Amino acid sequence: MEFRTGQLKLDDLYGPRTLDELRESMAGCRACGLAAGRTNLVFGEGNPRARLMLIGEGPGAEEDRLGRPFVGPAGQLLDKILAAVGITREEVYIANIVKCRPPGNRVPNREEVSACLPWLRKQFALIGPPLVVILGSTALKSLIDPQAAITSWRGRWITRGRVRLMPTYHPAALLRDPRKKRDVWHDFQLVRDAYRALVPLGKE
């Protein structure tokens, strides 16, 4: 899968051979203005050999405080959605487009996304998941097409090389508008079917 490039040092990107090494390289990153406001950089977490990766927008207040992705109210809802389709959080890998919290939870701007995407690209390359869930508009625009609208792209697989990506609403959008739950349930059933074709139940 192709990601647009930013302005990080090549040594940082190409040196690390494991997620732990990448985390070390990233620890002091100041490649964009979001570094100034962070409490913790939120690297991402989960199974380093995950067959399914979920990519959201950026850390919120609770994620910034704890340095972990999707641990606030939206994260708790995501856990419930995964549980409803029989997938545990430990099986998958969860990360965000930007690793540092935008002030006031605003949407990260184009420069911030562009600066941070190379980290995600490296993270993605080290994990190598064949399936990706794109959580929300910012992740969709950043990964697929700046003009893409989540309302029209969600619920259909996108194929990029050997990777299949499923856009759906971000759980935070569900908290704001519970009417979106039906669509997300539909989308995650497709994800479950594709995932179980790769990882049969009991072989996690």
Ligand code: SF4
């Ligand atoms: S958001 Fe990404 S690029 Fe910006 S400082 Fe944090 S880790 Fe670096």
